[in-house]
Amino acid sequence: MSIKDITVVITSFKSDEKIINCLNSINNQCKIIVVENSDNLKIKQKIENSFSNAQCILSGENLGYGKANNLGLKNVKTKYALILNPDATLEPSTLENFLVVAKKDLDFAIIGPEEQEKKESTSASNTNIKDLIKTENVKGFAMFLNLEQFNEVGFFDENFFIYFEEIDLCTRLNKIKKKIYLSPLIKINHLGAQSHDESINKNMELSRNWHWMWSSFYYHRKHKGYLIAFLLILPKLFSAIIKMTIYSFLMNKDKREVYYQRFSGLLNAILCRKSWYRPNV
Numbered sequence: 001m002s003i004k005d006i007t008v009v010i011t012s013f014k015s016d017e018k019i020i021n022c023l024n025s026i027n028n029q030c031k032i033i034v035v036e037n038s039d040n041l042k043i044k045q046k047i048e049n050s051f052s053n054a055q056c057i058l059s060g061e062n063l064g065y066g067k068a069n070n071l072g073l074k075n076v077k078t079k080y081a082l083i084l085n086p087d088a089t090l091e092p093s094t095l096e097n098f099l100v101v102a103k104k105d106l107d108f109a110i111i112g113p114e115e116q117e118k119k120e121s122t123s124a125s126n127t128n129i130k131d132l133i134k135t136e137n138v139k140g141f142a143m144f145l146n147l148e149q150f151n152e153v154g155f156f157d158e159n160f161f162i163y164f165e166e167i168d169l170c171t172r173l174n175k176i177k178k179k180i181y182l183s184p185l186i187k188i189n190h191l192g193a194q195s196h197d198e199s200i201n202k203n204m205e206l207s208r209n210w211h212w213m214w215s216s217f218y219y220h221r222k223h224k225g226y227l228i229a230f231l232l233i234l235p236k237l238f239s240a241i242i243k244m245t246i247y248s249f250l251m252n253k254d255k256r257e258v259y260y261q262r263f264s265g266l267l268n269a270i271l272c273r274k275s276w277y278r279p280n281v
Contacts, residue, residue: 001099003029006080009072011065013037015086018191019047025089028053033075035059035068062278065140066156066165073155076147085141087191094188098144101183104132109149109178110170112138113186133182136174140166142188149178157222161275162208163215171223202254206261207279213240213265214275221269230270237266 008026012019012034019034026032032054036043044056057075059068069083082098084090101111114133143166153172156165170180213236220229244259265277 001079001102003027003095003099004031005078006082006095006098007031007033007076007078008082008084009069009076010034010084010086011037011068011072012043012086013062014040016043016046019086020050022084022086022089023047023051023054025091026053027090027092027095030095031055031076031078033057033072035063035072037062037064037068064158064161064275066160066162067158070155070158073145073147079147081145081147083140083143083145084188085190088141089189091187091189094186097183097185097187101131101181101185102144102146105179105181106146107149107179108146108181109173110138110146110180111144111186112180112182113142113188114182114184115187131183131185133184135180135182137167137170138180138182141190142186144186149173152176153178159218159275160215161277162211164219165215168219168222203279206257207277209258209261210265210277211275213262214269214277217266217269218275233266233270237263237270240266 008030010019010022010032013036023032028051030053032051034047034054034056036056037059039058039060041058044058047054047056055075057071059071063071073081080098080102082095098111102108153169153176155169157168160168173180216236217229217233220232240259240263244256244263247256247259268276
């Protein structure tokens, strides 16, 4: 195995300022596929002219995280793929260390960096494999995929626009006894919730609140049934209504908008409507 056996897949949306740092951190022997969730030809030209190992696919519209990653993964020809967020950067040894860790158990489905789950690291001393920690899920900012392990379940559920799509994928893998690991050997720097440019922060915050609520209900409905999902989400629904009312009386427009988005996301999910909301940018 070598770095040439890995393709890095990055989904971006108006991430011009962030994605260049990400791309600069990736070994130039590694193939990169960027799926830009827009029709911005300038971004495509900038990426492909600056990085000879990168291909930028313009989706033409904002497909969301899961659907755009699926588009990128369909174009991968290598054995492994690394799903990476635009606001993440690799250490010089990151890709090589993924391969080192993969050799510990070639039957793995996903490997992620251990530092994302501090509570998991406390159990590392209980495992016989020092640098592999078995886990139920990993966070979506960095997922090293053994692609042949996904033939049964496919990749991301495209009903999710953002949030819970990686948890859903891991849940489906767990159901068929696929192996998911964390490794302390893997180091990836991740800013978190900063994949887009700062100029669109407000609209993206409203979008995050809508989709977090929608995706939360949809995930629980998919795996636990409608009634349990409703009972789990009911306190959040009441909270959103109460806070939306309070901030309306206080004439705090920004806060009212946030909690209206939460209420709207939940209501649409409860009514089994599609995840239709898109940020106004």
